[in-house]
Structure formats: structure tokens, C-alpha cells
Amino acid sequence: MPPRVNSSRVTNSLLPYISASSTSSSSSSSSSSVSLLQNPSHSSPLLSNCKSQCSQRPFSSSFTPQTRLRSRMFEWLNGEGAALKHHIPGSTNYLTDLKERNSAARARENALKDPSNAGEAEEETAPAGGNRPFPLNPAFVSEPILSEALRNEIYKRVVEQKKSVRSVSVEFGVDMRRVAAVVRLVELEKRWRKQGKPLALPYARAIHEMVPTTPLAEPGQRQKPHESINDLPVHRLTDPQIFWPVSESRQFTRVDAGRVFSGAPAVEHDKEPPVNLEDPSETTSKLMRNPKQIERVGKGDEEHEVLLPADCRIPHPHLVTFERDRLENPGEHRERMQRYEERLREVEEAEQERRRQAKEQLEKRITKVQPEGSRFEFRFKDVVVSKETTGPDGRGTAAPGHRYGVPLEDRKKGHVKIPTKVEV
DSSP: OOOOOTTOOGGGGGGGGGOGGGGSSSSHHHHHHHHHHHHHTTTOOHHHHHHHHTSSSSSSOOOOOOHHHHHHHHHHHGGGGGGGSSTTSOOOOOOOOOOHHHHHHHHHHHHHHHHGGGGHHHEEETTOOOOOOOOTTTOOOOOEEEEEEHHHHIIIIIIIIIIOOOHHHHHHHHOOOHHHHHHHHHHHHHHHHHHTTTOOOHHHHHHHHOOOOEOOOTTTTOOOOOSOOOOOOGGGGSSSSOOOOOOTTTOOHHHHHHHHTTOOOOOOOTSOOSSSOOOHHHHHHHHHHOOOSSSSESSSSGOOOOOHHHHSSOOOTTHHHHHHHHHHTEEEOOHHHHHHHHHHHHHHHHHHHHHHHHHHHHHHHHHOOOOTTOOOOOEEEEEOHHHHOTTSSSOOOSGGGGTTTTOOOGSSSSSSOOOOOOOO
């Protein structure tokens, strides 16, 4: 067991007030203590000073000195860092902007002393607008966000003008997923306004003033792209590193590499390859019109599509065709744009037709029964309950199984109930 603490030990708060004279003799100390007990009205200056300071001071016997780094921090905040207390509207408020701000301040001072340098001062007083917030990590770049005008224009093109998400993405240089997210969030904002819910508008204005934004171009000017819209996504089948032996006499193309990654058998030499590498635009157009033509391998839950070349898997494969057309016909800008819009129109019509057919097939499989005089409509759907449909765990989506009677995720509390897709 730990040793018992001695109750007669003097506390640290009384150590500075104990002097050598107070312990000179036992008789004097005993007499002074007796006199204090007999006359409590006569308080000693030592005890009164101790009472006044012990209530304010910590348990330690001495004050903790301020560290050197902490004192330097407050020194910097009151000196050079005071310029970051108020941000410049329309510019970032990063540490890397201090050098530009200090040079601008010196230019203004020089302009006041010498009016002939006023032109140079105006150039240096422009907001820096840097996109690297950390001086010690120049590799980190602060990505810009969409401005309010650009966001509202995207919503107007998709919802009011009924343009496709793909065409709006190419027009404004915004990724298709971001375009769909903008449409959903603006629709949610309009719904909240109708319901009278409060919006964090001051916070949004402050964020738009302090971070880089992509503005909407003026009429007649070219729109500045917000981000890269045609990056090749990393497919899960390309994660492993495969060493595939190939004979020197065989031509191993990107189509063959995709089949190796997918675990599909190689294409025979006497058959036509599924993708024409010299001009993959025709194959890409066919696959975009009818995705069911893509070959599939595997069984059950392991079934997946054969990995196609990069020209067919990028988000905007029609841009490759547009670039080829530009190189082949450099002086036909108007005809080239007409062919580009025609290709987009064909893809959109094929997409709408595919959705319509899928909806009709779903309605054919559902039997609707509405009793006479009832406001309810009963819908019955024939299902096949087997191991292939329910899955090994009984929770497959093709048949009820153990999932029967379980509510959907959107009916549970705490789940986000915003639209998850855009119907255009």
C-alpha cells in the first residue's frame, strides 16, 4: 500500500511566507499561537497577506512562466499577423498572402510619400487570391468552388431549358456528378424557402468571400472551366499487378489488356475485335446507345462487364471524336459543332428510349387491382424465390427473402431525404 500522507505537512501555498524567524524558538511560536487563539480580532499581517493571495494564486508555489513559443505567437498576432484579422472581399485570407499584403502596404506608403509611384501602388494593391494556404506545404492547393451565379445558371440550363447533364457539363467545364449535385441542392433550397425554413446565408456569403470561386463568364466571353471533366476513373479490376506472358508475334492491344484484367478469354484472331482502336468513336457510340452490348463474364454476384479501353470508359467519350474531327477538318467550325450536337442528341434519345422501355417492362410485370369504392390500389408482382434470387444470405434484391417487411432507408429517421437522381 502507498504510504499514508502526513496531515501536518505544510502546503506549497504557504511556503513563500514561512521565514527563518518564525521557527527560531519553540517558546516564541507557542506564545504567538496562544495569543492568536486568545485574541482572534488581532490578525497577523502574515496571515492576512496569505488569505488575500492564496485565493487568487494556483496551488503551485510560483507562477508558471509563459513559454517562448507562446510569447512569440502573441507577438506575431499583434504584429505581422494582425493583417489577417479582417479579410479583403473577393480574395483569400491565407498565410501565403501576407507577403503580397505587406508589399502592397509598403507600396501605398511610398505612394503617399512620392505621388509619382501611384501607378505601381495600384498594381500591387490588387488582391493576391492565392490558392496555397499552407506556406510549409506548397503541394496542397485549395480548390475553387462554384459561384452563386454559376450555380444558378447550371440549374436553369438543366431544369428550365431541359438540357442534358452531359451537355451542361461540357459547356461550363463542371463534372457531371457536380452538375447533378447542384441541381439537387438548389431544388432542396427552393423547397426550404417555400416551407419557411431558415438558411445559413451569412455563412455562405462569408465562405464565398474568403475562398477562391469560379465566376460565370460574361455574355460573349468564353467560360473558364471549373475542373477537369474527362478524367479516367480508376477501375477496381486494375488494382492488381498482372504479369501476362505474350508471344512476340502477337499484337497485344488495350482491348486484350482489358480482357486480361477482367478474366475474360482472349479474342480469337479470325474474329473481329470488339473495339476498333483506329477509330473507337463508332464503337463508343454504339455502347452508349445500348450498354447491354457490353460483354459480361462471371456467374452470380461475381458477374461483371469486361473492361473496355480508356476511350470508352471516360465520362465524355464523344469529346475524343470531336477532337479527331477538329484535326481532320480544321476550317469547318460550324459543321463540326452541328455534328457534335447531333451525336449528343442521338445519345440522349437512345437513353430516353431505353428508360421508357425499362419503365414499360416494369409496369407489365406488376398487376394492379383497385377494389370498387376503395381509394387504395394493390400491386402484385410475380417473383421467383430461389438461391439465385435471394442469394446465399437470403437478402438478395431480386426476391423478397428475409428483406420482406423491412422499410426502405428513406423511411428511417436520421437519413437524408434529398433527391438522389436528376430526371431531365
